[in-house]
Amino acid sequence: MQQIIRSTLLACGWAAASLCALAQQPYPGAPITLIVPFAAGSGTDAVARMLGQRLAERLQQPVLVDNKPGANAQIAAQIVAKARPDGYTLFMTTNTSHSANPALYRQLKYDPIKDFTPVARVGELPFALVVHPSVPAQSLAELIDHARANPGKLSYATPNSTSLVALESIKRIADLDIVGIPYKSSPQAMTDLVSGQVQVYVVDLGSGRSMLASDKLRTLGITTARPSALLPGVPPIGLTVKGFDLTSWNGIFGPAGMPPAVVSRLHTELQAVLADPSTQDKLAQIGFQVWPSKSPEEFARYVADQLTHWRRLIEQAGIRPE
Template identity: 55%
Template sequence: MKHFARMATAVAAFSVAVAAIAETYPSRPITIVVPFAAGSATDALTRVIGKRLSERLNQPIVVENRAGANAQVGAQYVAQAKPDGYTLLMATNTSHAANSSLYAKLRYDPVNDFSPIARVAQCPFALAVNLDVPAKTVKEFIEYAKANPGRLSYATPNSTSQVASETFRTMANLNITGIPYKSSPQAMIDLMRGDVQMYIADVSSGMSMFKAGKVRVLGMTTSEAFAQLPGVPPISETLPGFNLTSWHGLLGPAKLPADVVRKLSAEVSSVLAEAEVQTAIAQINYKPWPTQSPEEFGNFIREQIVYWNGLVKRANIKPEGEQ
């Protein structure tokens, strides 16, 4: 009986401590880790959300870029952080869906090592080519690539670009070579210089170059056209069934106190509902895509792992590190 009494006392004390944490949270700056380089689409989105979230929580929010290993570096860092709500991750379909199939041994468990908080937004990708490539349409690019087998290359700075490019290559039956990059900005620079001829880029980081005519945009990865790029058709008009988009959401380490998760989720939802934030997100070529609850976001992540696994298999991509 004394043993059970001690256990009951410990549980009660823990509950009081958790409640106290939630009541005073946050009491110091919060860090949101971006698993990609500064200047990337994820970085831009995080800074928009972080600015308003900071104002609502009355605490500074620091955006910390920890790029590397296709988002594994940043994700692993947060997975190993103290679950107190002061170290969060702006996750994407790269870190929490595609990587599960792209790596034989992932540095973290995308489900069990994290506490889902809220999905935030989605961002389409666009197929762009160097201006020296004569193709003006997706169909013409496919024909050009087939006429020059083994002579063209494409940039892949993240898993969305990699899976989209490999899916495109497989569906079109092309002999083109993927070149891995550490960041989206560098991939775009090399596309403009002609070091690579094709790059399926996120429209957020690539839009300025698209509109300036530094590269030529041929098609969208989504099944629908994108308002900010009028006249650019979906790739699916040439390759039926082609459909990929990128999503972003906020996570914390596993075992984050439930009250802290609820508070952050509610605040993110409120931020995304603000007209000014929606305008700011649209200006970086994102679309708000909130979830109703942390549980819904968690279910979404599990569904996306299955979905991207199918994409990776259909693209015949061999997991890195597989024997």
């Protein structure tokens, strides 16, 4: 027993010494893990991998993307919230974990404000309303008419909060009877839409843009209030469903309590990455629009404002928290 205790104390001592040595090194002195709350192939994953590569080049340390999908981003959020706040575990997430979930769930095992350190807003990922070609609708107005004539016969995929809130809002405003099907990931939802297992989906351009350009889907509208150059000729949903305007934002956080110097360094490097025209062009190719925060403090204020905004959207959509 004494030998076990002695071995345990020695191991703890080595671990503590290693942590102290790491803390004394200029940041970063080791690889960084960038946790993504959605599956590989999702829009957020694509953005994270591209930014992670560019950030690694500037920091001279690997940035490893780690996908932790599930529970509408709650699993990943809990992992990051409990991580050591040393700057070596970061969170590339969206409005799902930090704006919508507090209004979608009665009990969360993390607090979107208290448990995280805002580092930088990165940009926004437009979403588009698409249908399977078997649906006889060439416009959103025709889709609404078809759904009203066939109550309960259409289903829609909801792998994230934006898809859920968008379609629940349309349902509520247009008084439709269509059935929501929850999904764990965007790629799985897209696969089932293409095969016709679900007929309607609000998809992010990052994971769905290639399919949007094919004849396997029909695009009827975009969620933002203004037209998008990424989808020329596709009208905003708000032109048919009055007052509709929904934008999905992306940003990077760390656990609460990160050293201010580390936060400042990360924000500065991310600003440089996002200001690079080649990075902007590559992100635009996957449907992502760069919109960086000017400071971590500005991003923190934005997150707080979006928390209120999404709560109002969810209440207006008539969505009851689980």
